[in-house]
Amino acid sequence: MAANRAETMEENRAKLISAARKAFAARGFSEASMDELTADVGLTRGALYHNFGDKKGLLAAVVAQIDGEMAKRAQEAGARKRSVWEGLLAEGTAYIEMALDPEVRRIVLLDGPAFLGDPSQWPSQNTCLQVTKEAITTLISEGILQPVDVEAAARLLNGAALNAALWVAASEEPQAVLPKAIEVFQLLATGLLAK
Numbered sequence: 001m002a003a004n005r006a007e008t009m010e011e012n013r014a015k016l017i018s019a020a021r022k023a024f025a026a027r028g029f030s031e032a033s034m035d036e037l038t039a040d041v042g043l044t045r046g047a048l049y050h051n052f053g054d055k056k057g058l059l060a061a062v063v064a065q066i067d068g069e070m071a072k073r074a075q076e077a078g079a080r081k082r083s084v085w086e087g088l089l090a091e092g093t094a095y096i097e098m099a100l101d102p103e104v105r106r107i108v109l110l111d112g113p114a115f116l117g118d119p120s121q122w123p124s125q126n127t128c129l130q131v132t133k134e135a136i137t138t139l140i141s142e143g144i145l146q147p148v149d150v151e152a153a154a155r156l157l158n159g160a161a162l163n164a165a166l167w168v169a170a171s172e173e174p175q176a177v178l179p180k181a182i183e184v185f186q187l188l189a190t191g192l193l194a195k
Contacts, residue, residue: 013051015041017065020058025103029059029111056115063112067124070098070108075131085144088135089189092161093182099168100178109169119162120155132158136192145192153192160185 019041023032034055038045052058077094078087098104113119132154139145145153164181171177 009051012043012047013061015043016048016051016058017061021062021065021103021107024059024062024107024111028106029055029115059107059111060116063108063116063122064124066104066108067112067122068127070095070104071124071128071131073098074128078135084135084138084142085193088132088139088157089186091132091135092157092185092189095161096164096168096181096185097178099165100174105169105174109166113166119166120159125158125162129154129158143194146194148192157189157192160188 016038019037020032023037023040026032032055034045034048038048048055048058052061074091074094078091081087081090099109108119112122116122119125133150136145136150136153136157140147140150164185168174168177168181
């Protein structure tokens, strides 16, 4: 019985996240109707409040899901490269490029910061930070990067990629801004290379 209840709750949670993801991408967070969203999946507002507390809690869950997918895509881009250094650059570049994805742009990069606050404080960003720290530690130990403070380097590289993505997303001409953002991100990163 308890297993069935837990399964039902997890199914309801997944339905609400899926419906919210579609609604937030199509109309934006502020214009998405919670009544329509819950009705679309055959649930009540009570289910939404029980699972997420409120509409902002639902947005946080949607952002966490998409941001997790973004991190995975960035890591996959890095894994395809021949070296840890090339992988690190590829991950940051892939993250910036995702700003062109309409769902990422609207939900994670525009509405997320507007309604959830500083993205660098989101739990999903801590996972990205940890991966970057590990790569930097490896690169320093191999003599590829200068012996700098690992945490500072990881935070600044992640911050540069995040801010570049935010700039692309907020731009009226994202396709024109993207190559500029990537070029400067990569130039900044190469400043860490050992001479």
